[in-house]
Amino acid sequence: MKKWIPAISALTMAVFAVSLTGCGQKKAEEAAKPAVSGAASGKLQIEASFYPMYEFASQVAGDLADVHLLIPASVEPHDWEPTPQDIGKIEQADVLVYNGAGMEGWVEQILASSNSGKLSAVEASKGLELMEGADDHEHAGEAHDHHDDAEANKDGHEHHDEAGAHKEEHDHEHDHDHDHNHGGLDPHVWLSPKLAIQEVRNIEAALIAKAPEHKDQFTKNANAYAAKLEQLDEDYRKALENTKRKDFITQHAAFGYLAKTYGLSQVPIAGLSPEQEPSASAMTGVVKFAKEHQVKTIFFETLVSSQVAETIAKEIGAKTDVLNPLEGLTEEDQANHLDYIAVMRKNLEALKAALNE
Incomplete structure (x- = not known):
């Protein structure tokens, strides 16, 4: 997943300024809602890495934010690589929501090189007890x-x-x-409804920190969605x-x-x-x-x-x-x-x- 990283700095430096000023709008290939064009709405602008993060962020944000999906919902995210335009969209956003735990191997480099003074990033799995992954299963059966x-x-x-x-x-x-x-x-972690609730709560906390004036609404939205996840868990x-x-x-x-x-x-x-x-x-x-x-x-x-x-x-x-x-x-x-x-x-x-x- 990190095979592209050595090339990203050279490529990004060459096109970064252009991508920030005129990356254009790609046709949305999103899961549930179409991407809404940028800051013109006056709402919080959120970029979510892949579908579950998009869904959780959308549920918490409600109509207080425009939530955009970075990785098209029909694309397998393990091998996805951001384009300069994708990097530009992240730079222009207020919040980046990603799962973490190594799922998005490109995030660390992008955040480390970001020049955005307004971007906040929330790792939704932060604080969860993570398991070591299975190996290549040479001994699968045993x-x-x-x-x-x-x-x-x-x-x-x-x-x-x-x-x-x-x-x-x-x-x-x-x-x-x-x-x-x-x-x-x-x-x-998102495949356990119980852990998905904790990811939703992490997103809630990040949005409150970013826009404290909307704390009550974010909490209300998060509570409503968490109740549905609790029923799913049960x-x-x-x-x-x-x-x-x-x-x-x-x-x-x-x-x-x-x-x-x-x-x-x-x-x-x-x-x-x-x-x-x-x-x-x-x-x-x-x-x-x-x-x-x-x-x-x-x-x-x-x-x-x-x-x-x-x-x-x-x-x-x-x-x-x-x-x-x-x-x-x-x-x-x-x-x-x-x-x-x-x-x-x-x-x-x-x-x-x-x-x-």
Whole structure:
């Protein structure tokens, strides 16, 4: 994700002044609302990195800000790189909302070189307890026997998902260096409704600090959205606490926080990046696990190819289904006016079905 950084300073220095004065408006490819042109509205101008950050910021800001989406909702954000025009939009904004935890590898460099005197940046995951990410799953199958631990320990909130449990194995068994793509941390905190609430609260605090005259409205908006997320969290807890099984196989290791929150065990085919190709031994390990535990559904995701998941499903005679990591919205999602909560409810139904097969 950082392969472009050596070039950014040279490229940016060459076009930066131009991008600040005339970067122009690109056609919006946003998830829920079109981008509103700039400071002419007189509102707070917010740039949000990718879809969940856009949704959370929009909910807190309400009609007090224009919230723009930097990474188009139909684009997989792990590999996205900002253009000089994108950098210009960030410089012109009042607030930049990003997830952090290594998800947006470009943020640190942009903020370090920013000359904006008004830009405030909020790392929505700041203060959350982050997990170490799964490695390249050379030993995928071996670590997944934590299924038995999940079955034996059903208190609902104290489980270690595969990514967390595998960390201990990783520490003791693997001395070689793995490329985690996110600095070793799992950034996918937004997929746990409980943690999403904390991200919303961090955004609320940042907007209040930026525009304290609107404190009451920001708090009212945040409270209303947090109540919806609390209901979502409760629905997840009730639906998943007594399922027949506790493990699920997914395309990449995005669901560690969701698994930990609700006492499940994710079995990812690949690591933190959906574009990461699993090794042959990782594929073999997942197939072995799936057969031994009679897994009947292999989850794939939107925005990336489902070929690997389909290959494993065919090998074991299972079906495939979507488990959406909400890193963006597909054109179909947008056409159906889906949002974070709606997609998370679809994820819940898919999980509930698979875990009760």
